[in-house]
Amino acid sequence: MSNHLNDITLKIWRQAGPNERGRFETYLIDQISDEASFLEMLDILNERLITEGREPVTFDHDCREGICGTCSLMINGQAHGPQKSTATCQLHMRKFQSGDQIVIEPWRASAFPIIKDLMVNRSAFDRIIEAGGFITAPTGGAPDANLIPIPKPVSDAAMDSAECIGCGACVAACPNGAANLFTAAKISHLNLLPQGQAERYSRVEAMVETMDDYFGSCTNHGECEAACPKSISIDVIALMNKDYRKAKFKNRKTSARAD
Amino acid sequence: MAQVLNSRGPVTGTATRAKKRRPFLLDLYSTAVGKKYVMAITGIGMMGFVLFHMIGNLKMYQGADDLNKYAEFLKKLLYPLAPKEAVLWILRGGLITMLVLHLHAALTLTRLNRHARPVKYQSARDYQVASFASRSMRLSGLVVIAFLVWHLLDLTFGAVNTVGADGEFVRAEVYDNVVRSFDRPVVAVFYIIANVLLGIHLFHGSWSIFQSLGWNNPRFNKWRRAFAGGFATVVVVGNISFPVAVMAGIVG
Numbered sequence: 402m403s404n405h406l407n408d409i410t411l412k413i414w415r416q417a418g419p420n421e422r423g424r425f426e427t428y429l430i431d432q433i434s435d436e437a438s439f440l441e442m443l444d445i446l447n448e449r450l451i452t453e454g455r456e457p458v459t460f461d462h463d464c465r466e467g468i469c470g471t472c473s474l475m476i477n478g479q480a481h482g483p484q485k486s487t488a489t490c491q492l493h494m495r496k497f498q499s500g501d502q503i504v505i506e507p508w509r510a511s512a513f514p515i516i517k518d519l520m521v522n523r524s525a526f527d528r529i530i531e532a533g534g535f536i537t538a539p540t541g542g543a544p545d546a547n548l549i550p551i552p553k554p555v556s557d558a559a560m561d562s563a564e565c566i567g568c569g570a571c572v573a574a575c576p577n578g579a580a581n582l583f584t585a586a587k588i589s590h591l592n593l594l595p596q597g598q599a600e601r602y603s604r605v606e607a608m609v610e611t612m613d614d615y616f617g618s619c620t621n622h623g624e625c626e627a628a629c630p631k632s633i634s635i636d637v638i639a640l641m642n643k644d645y646r647k648a649k650f651k652n653r654k655t656s657a658r659a660d
Numbered sequence: 661m662a663q664v665l666n667s668r669g670p671v672t673g674t675a676t677r678a679k680k681r682r683p684f685l686l687d688l689y690s691t692a693v694g695k696k697y698v699m700a701i702t703g704i705g706m707m708g709f710v711l712f713h714m715i716g717n718l719k720m721y722q723g724a725d726d727l728n729k730y731a732e733f734l735k736k737l738l739y740p741l742a743p744k745e746a747v748l749w750i751l752r753g754g755l756i757t758m759l760v761l762h763l764h765a766a767l768t769l770t771r772l773n774r775h776a777r778p779v780k781y782q783s784a785r786d787y788q789v790a791s792f793a794s795r796s797m798r799l800s801g802l803v804v805i806a807f808l809v810w811h812l813l814d815l816t817f818g819a820v821n822t823v824g825a826d827g828e829f830v831r832a833e834v835y836d837n838v839v840r841s842f843d844r845p846v847v848a849v850f851y852i853i854a855n856v857l858l859g860i861h862l863f864h865g866s867w868s869i870f871q872s873l874g875w876n877n878p879r880f881n882k883w884r885r886a887f888a889g890g891f892a893t894v895v896v897v898g899n900i901s902f903p904v905a906v907m908a909g910i911v912g
Contacts, residue, residue: 425783478784509781560822577773617777619696621794621872639876643875645875
């Protein structure tokens with residue numbers, strides 16, 4: 402059974418280009434199905450804007466099933482909107498009520514420059530991954546399952562971290578614009594597993610220090626965890642901090658020996 | 661579409677970056693995570709100070725003699741093994757160093773954070789879990805610093821204390837100085853407000869320490885908040901009891 406929402410007011414951030422001045426523009430949605438996803442609502446708005454000969458709203462989206470991390474949007478002051486553990490693409494209009502005003506803003510961080518309207522460039526995350534978010538061991542063909550025994554709690558913890566889809570909500574939600582949750586999730590998912598051990602300490606040092614080049618610092622508010630569409634716990638940040646400390650000592654010894 | 665954020669050389673986990681070698685501690689302190697370590701460790705040191713300062717001052721309830729003798733005892737820590745006041749000055753030196761490092765880390769991290777989001781959100785944020793304590797650390801810290809300056813001028817140097825009948829501030833008469841100071845309601849109220857803010861600062865700080873130092877374990881994680889709340893409460897209740905006791909006439 403489908404119901405409709407009426408008279409939704411949208412205040413959307415419009416910005417023609419990276420260096421243009423942006424501003425909020427107001428759009429009225431007379432009627433929308435409560436089964437529409439948030440992005441479908443924007444699609445419908447865009448269809449109308451195109452028909453009217455106006456510039457449609459640019460926003461990031463891809464898989465629309467919560468696994469690719471492309472969608473973003475600060476919705477009423479919350480990254481990915483009001484529904485917990487949900488990316489914007491999985492948010493539906495039934496979470497809102499008739500007559501609501503919805504304010505939509507892009508992620509804001511110096512590392513995420515606005516490309517246009519609601520679309521931002523998140524390639525700073527790629528820089529962090531390039532620094533160490535991988536293993537270099539040649540693995541050959543697909544190995545047999547359970548070839549390397551991994552305790553269940555460890556694989557669960559690694560899987561929880563590996564859930565990170567790199568959407569950037571943690572940075573967007575953080576009052577300091579820090580990327581600690583993203584970086585820590587990427588570090589933990591490899592550092593917890595046997596395959597990640599060889600590069601464990603060079604990884605954490607390189608990734609943390611690359612993160613420093615772009616993002617702010619963690620003050621333990623916990624906003625990132627609350628905003629994360631995958632509910633990744635800030636426990637991973639503590640693990641990153643611990644591994645970073647160990648890495649500083651270990652890598653110092655290793656590099657002293659190499660000299 | 662692809663924008664180049666910063667042009668930089670190849671950086672990988674395995675390729676060794678030609679890094680300028682710095683002394684180890686400076687190298688650690690150059691990163692945000694390292695600065696948070698300094699923040700946490702100096703925080704622990706200063707937590708120890710506020711706790712023992714509060715416990716020591718409880719001597720007030722045993723009378724003037726006990727409190728004044730305690731002050732004398734602090735000057736003679738390890739005497740005659742060490743000269744008078746030597747240990748006290750070592751402790752003071754440690755505290756001053758910790759305070760300076762704590763402030764410097766806070767200042768540089770704040771600057772980093774401002775730089776990380778030069779354009780603020782143009783609409784209202786709807787914070788989910790960030791507490792008043794976590795969001796007002798800078799404010800509460802600054803009030804505590806202002807209070808610290810006043811506190812030293814008041815009870816250590818006597819510059820803003822009222823003088824006794826003999827017209828002179830005698831530092832060793834700790835009990836009388838405290839009573840005269842808190843007999844001024846404005847001072848007592850400022851003292852209480854500053855200590856409540858100290859408690860708020862301690863509440864977030866003493867939880868934050870665990871995260872910053874990477875002390876995270878399912879065994880004790882559920883106690884971390886409780887510890888922070890308990891520690892802040894003990895310090896604040898103890899400290900605030902002093903002006904209240906003076907104003908209520910229990911001490912003095």
